[in-house]
Amino acid sequence: MSLxxxxxxxxxxxxxxxxxxxxxxxxxxxxxxxxxxLHAEVPPVMRNKGVGGEVVRAILDDLRQSTTDRVQPVCGFVVMWMRRHPEYADLTTR
Structure with missing residues (x-):
């Protein structure tokens, strides 16, 4: 799959x-x-294939490169993903 x-x-x-x-x-x-x-949505047929993680990574990479904005993960999936990828912890609000 090429996303x-x-x-x-x-x-x-x-x-x-x-x-x-x-x-x-x-x-x-x-x-x-x-x-x-706020909310991640992936159709059932595409779940567990890395789609959500690719979107989170793209958002965080985009914010890191283009702005000084910080991220507040509200969505449970995003919170979980960011816990598994501490290399993005510097982007979260304090």
Whole structure:
């Protein structure tokens, strides 16, 4: 599976695609300079294939490279993923 993750600011989400087919997404909002990752959605047929993790990684990499914003993981999946990847801990709000 070859996924690409796109930031879709008008929809306040990052979405993963395989070709033109939407495979999953994470919605967010902003409070000042904090990006709150609110909810991850991956269709049942695509679960446990790394789609959600790819979206989280893309969001965090994007924020690390392009802004000084911080992340507040609200979604349980994102919280769990970030605990397993402490290399992104510096991006979280204190």
């Amino acid at each position: 690409t993750v796109h930031h879709e600011p008008d929809a306040e989400r990052y979405a993963a695609y395989e070709g033109d087919e939407l495979q999953g997404w994470i919605v967010y909002d902003r409070v000042g300079t904090t990006v709150r990752l």
